[in-house]
Amino acid sequence: MAVEPSTAFDKIWNAHLVARLDDGRDLVFVDRHVLQETTSAVAFAGLKRSGRNVRHPELTIATQDHIVSTDPGRDEDSYPGGRELLTLMRSNAYASRIKHFGVDDPRQGIVHVIAPELGFALPGSILACGDSHTSTVGGLGALGMGVGTSEVEHVLATQTLALTRPRNMRVRFEGKVGTGIAAKDLILRAMGELGVAGGRGCAVEYAGPAIEALSVEARLTICNMSIELGARLGLIAPDEKTFAYVKGREFAPTGEAYDRAVETWRRLRSDENAVFERNILIDCSRIAPQVTWGTTPEHVAGIEDRVPDPAGFSDARRRDGIAQAINYMGLEPGMPLAGIPIDVAFIGSCTNSRISDLEAAAQVVKGRRIAPNVRGLVVPGSMSVKREAEARGLHEIFRAAGFEWREAGCSMCVSINEDVVAPGSRCIATSNRNFENRQGPRSRTHLASPVMVAAAALAGHITDVRQERQG
């Protein structure tokens, strides 16, 4: 009997299907579940109310990341605004026998950084977390489901999720990627071409030679921003690099179990004739370093470009949106992106805070000083990344350049801790969201790659890292 060609997504989803529900949704098994402090409290309260227990505590881990202090020497009490939820998650986790990685644990870090790093997210698995950027683990070929609080409760109680099956979409990156172009530039370019609704309702598979050439860490950066595309999740078919990455990590299978797992993981590639409802092609040879100028990640352009002129848009809604964004950002239509002065440079977040990101940024700042009026922060995504960076001496490079070297956490990506951008100030950041007020009330955010943020910190304004390097 001929087998229908299927996509990598279909293969993983079908292997997890428990039941088709009457309302059209699919009930899928969740292999692994990660908790963070802002979305787990209500879920635990709900469990308690309904008299239910955590079904599989051994398949869940918890980490403190969003509302922790990232001050050197911090503890759970350092940021008073975080104390209550942090303590609550710790006690809930302990009571349910869930492994908890608090700020005192060497494994603490941003959920989406530690899930791959600990081998907790695995190729072909479904991983859930009450956080939108769970799609990050798609970089390993896992289906990362970002869910809401009531679904966190459902996973805790049943180890399953009832979900509408996403549609298949593929974004292929072809052509030669230029020097100085990072994974962040590829995904920001996709944002620019597809927009924030471009992947709505879809599981986006990123493919093509440029994706295959990326390191696993860079693939995590790509999949991280699937949510900004409006997609349900993003994934990249696992390959030899993925299998090597997973090997030896704390929660990964070992010995024969690992060998057997690799055999299964090798089959998780989309078949030759698999059907995607949407197919997008992106030509990498034309991608320059990207920077956002507005207040959604689709407001993005190459560093050689200018802030758009709303007058050039015939669609009234689009025109008004762009005008409002330019106004909020304190920019002028038609002004070049290069040269826009910045106040803060933030290197961190689940998009770009892994060792390869810090290494790339350090190479740019090495032996140089950041501009006198710029506050620079480097916030490793996990304590493990921090230790690795210190072993390589990167902290010394950053400190000598005038950057703050901080403890792991979400930090300035989101203004729900003490790392905030002052009203009216302008920050260039390696994170994934640039909404109004995202980094603090009236903060202005430009998203870019780690090397672009590093170059801007040195120059004191947005600049082309390719020229900084030559100069």
Ligand SMILES: CC(C)[C@H](C(=O)O)[C@@H](O)C(=O)O
């Ligand atoms: C706080 C949390 C629920 C939120 C999310 O789900 O994305 C945060 O991580 C973010 O990036 O805005």
Ligand code: SF4
């Ligand atoms: S680093 Fe930012 S985007 Fe990522 S989980 Fe934390 S707040 Fe959300």
